[in-house]
Amino acid sequence: MRVVIAVGGNAMTAPDGSARPQDQQAAIEVAVEPIAELICAGHQVVLTHGNGPQVGNLLVKNELAASVVPPVPLDWCGAQTQATIGLLILNALGRALAARGSAVPVAAVVSRTEVAADDGAFSAPSKPIGRYLSEAEAAVMIGHGQHWQDRGERGWRRVVASPEPLRCLDVPAVLALLAAGFAVVCSGGGGIPVVADGTPGGYRGVEAVIDKDLTAALLAGALAAERLVIATDVKHVVLGWGTDSASELSGIGVSDLESLVTGGTFASGSMEPKVIAACRFVRRSGQPAAITSLDAIAGALAGVAGTIVHPDPFSRT
Template identity: 40%
Template structure:
């Protein structure tokens, strides 16, 4: 099958970890091992988030106070190169006889998208309340919101409408034997004004962009890999159940939070409604098992009784 794998930026630099290259490299190596296992039986297109990385580059801007800061679209392009090269290298190490290619991609957005008036996409490291207040004083143009017990910078996250490099991606994938890394950070956000492309000060949600990419390349499956084993009906509640298999309509009925599982479920549901065979949400380490329905949460158009849960024993065992 042709499988789009969407990997979160926090899996590359996990929450609370130091923003260091060696830490990022080690996490990418772990991710590449799992993706290489999946690629043994499927053609993989890998997308990845970049929230911590683009936030770090934005902070580095401050070291050059006499130079105009680079905009978010340029920083997003930098993260595509940095993260893409590391993934390409590690995947080649795990798959020495396979072809791997990284493609810088741009994602078209509507300049009138309401997201520009209500920033909600987290980028960069986490801060204490005191640190957040100090940063707002230094950067009055920033917006900062609570992220659990911490605080993080937020930026606009407009809806993606088109991946501009789609014809080139289709050409690469037509060979059937190339693992492609693309759509980093949801793609470099751009708008079209009077027929000309311009960068946009925003960050696109990588799950939403991955849905558009998966739909438009005709992928069979979309896997969204994160730091939980499966989607829980009520995360943190003792009465919560882990979902094994469900329809998009049933997944919608749980009303998942926009700040956590919501965008992932939205993208997974949307891909199936677009005609995809299946979507999966689950742990990074279990990518190959998720695609076989042996782990994680699988979403399909037709499911007996609309939903199936893992048993309490399976939950306790972590599948």
């Protein structure tokens, strides 16, 4: 099958959240093992990934150097982290495939995601990113045109737009690589956010972050993927998380899952975007999607592990 796998940025850091270069390299070497197994089983794999911790590191460097050099904009941060994480995945996945006797080549594509210049998120930035600063430190960044909010005792925090992804612009390159037999890494961090600049074929980067799971659903649809797998740190979506009545969700129809989202069942900053992304893919493609842990993705493709979101009709299990 052609499969799009979305891996969270936190899967590329140490268990305690450390994001030193050696921590990221070690984590990625572990993360690619089940992906290599899928490729060796004959699946055509496109891998996308988060980049929150990695962009966070760049933001700290921006803040520390802001009085000396201008901060690097978020679209540049996205491009830099796509390339860095892509390099680590290329090296690690290449070794993992070779160890299994596979000659499948791997490529990384620095990828753009188009958003609308008039998306309402730009007029009311609300997505918090980065660390907390003092009022004086935040004032320096505000002087560079950034939006910061006073969050009380914890200090000031930057907020940015998180617009809706409209189109993965570099899908033709991904399709060409797939046709040539490559496994492909692309659209990391939701893609580099760009808007049309009014010139033929022209785009410009914007200060925004795009939800990587929503972009993964868009990418999977554009590639005519037969499965979308959203890899997270739990094997199942859990209903009643943190309560005595918590229960794992094995299978559910897309309409039932959409009703749970509407009812506020899932946390907006964690599981909800994954669930919405899975629903969007199922609606657009008529194919199942899965939400599970990395070590269970093979079982998820076989329909025996994780939470599988099915086209309607389907009874919840």
